[in-house]
Amino acid sequence: MYKKKRSITIQDVAQTAGVSVSTVSRVLNGKVDVARETQDRINGVIEELGYTSNLAARSMRSQKKNLIGLIMPDIAYPFAIEVMKGVNRAIAESEFDLLVYTTGDVRKSGRASAEQKYVSLLTHSISDGVIIVAPVVAEFNSDEPIVSIDPVMSNPSYPSVHATNYQGAIDAMEYLFSLGHKHIGYIGGRLELESANRRLLGYQDSLAKAGLPIDQTLIKSGDYTTLSGITCSRQLLEQPNRPTAIFASNDQSAMGVIQVAEEMGLRIPEDLSLIGFDNIPESKYLGLTTVDQFIFEMGYTATQMLIKIINNIPLDDQTYRMQTRLVIRSSCRKIGG
Incomplete structure (x- = not known):
């Protein structure tokens, strides 16, 4: 009589590699905060045991896509780069992956339509939620949560992160x-x-x-x-x-x-x-x-806010205000000094 072979599980990989299940999960999701030696050991065990992770099945079971979208201006801009660093840090600490879309030059006239298009794409089919940086659109038609950084108005209809x-x-x-x-x-x-x-x-x-x-x-x-x-x-x-x-x-x-x-x-x-x-x-x-x-912290905080919303955890406030601080260096001088 044919006996079906038991599938290899993530628990089997963790036990054989001598690490936790969460560490295996982080390696499978491409997180960068796991030591290279540990990554190599886990990947070796995965290959040895023939383990495959069925991401589609996992997503169907949880009704989550485990993906967050990030919509931002051209990543050549230093502000956008620092925001993305903060977002990446928060993503590395979570079970989510990140998909980035750029709307191009901050000065171009078609940015509003590009923002609407990408929000629609991400929230209707691909992601669990979206972070949008410096949006020029006041409101979005979305089935999924949105958090904005430096939005077009002081109190938009979606959660936001502002500097003071x-x-x-x-x-x-x-x-x-x-x-x-x-x-x-x-x-x-x-x-x-x-x-x-x-x-x-x-x-x-x-x-x-x-x-x-x-x-x-x-x-x-x-x-x-x-x-x-x-x-x-x-x-x-x-x-x-x-x-x-x-x-x-x-x-x-x-x-x-x-x-x-x-x-x-x-x-x-x-x-x-x-x-x-x-x-x-x-x-x-x-x-x-x-x-x-504190641009890095703005990206990090916005991502944490979005993950809370996705996981049905209430936010303390819809608007987070990042306190600014004057940094004195050498480009100013007293008149006559």
Whole structure:
């Protein structure tokens, strides 16, 4: 009589390899936080025993796809890279895998339709939920949960992670005031985003509180790119009464200011003080004083929020506000100092 051979289970692999079932699962899911030696031992046992993991069956049993989607602008942007690092860390600590879609250049006109398309694709057939970075769409038609980072409005219809952009801008301006600066230029970001509007408001309110006029010739509209930082800083620094300091609404814009200042023979900070916003890794090497909005932590926190929602765990709050911190380096100087 034919006797059906017992299938090899993940428990068999764990026992033979001398590790836990969760460690085997992490290796099967491609997690990077398992020691190479342990990975090699587990993979050797898998091959020896002929174990195969039926992911489709597992997904059908649990009614979960064990996949999270990440929709973000072009990954060439430092902000997006740091967000993805945070998301990856949270994914490595979970049972989920990650699928990334990019909507391309932050300035292109078709981003809204691309966001809608990818959200529809991911939430209707592929993933258990989606994280979307700096969306330009206010609402999405989705069957699955969505968490946004730096959304288009302060209180979107879905859970979100924001930095305290307004307070961060005030901290930057008060630091410049403490150094004696009163004639301060500002380079803004993408005005469809809540972050850009809150930073601009912080700049304006700080001037008003200090009893200083809001001079529109000192406010230039950028788009969070180095190129716009170059264009805007040139407009500011070519004025007859150029500013003594510039507050750039992100570090990439500040990098544009550095390029133009060098072209014009202006020294930072001797001739021009400069503050950015983000604290991307490059800012440290440039000696840029900036406002840290803890981008890595934003990605990590958004992923944890989404996983809680997927697992039917209530969130403490629909909106998480990441506290900013002024990081003082060498790009600012006291007037006459």
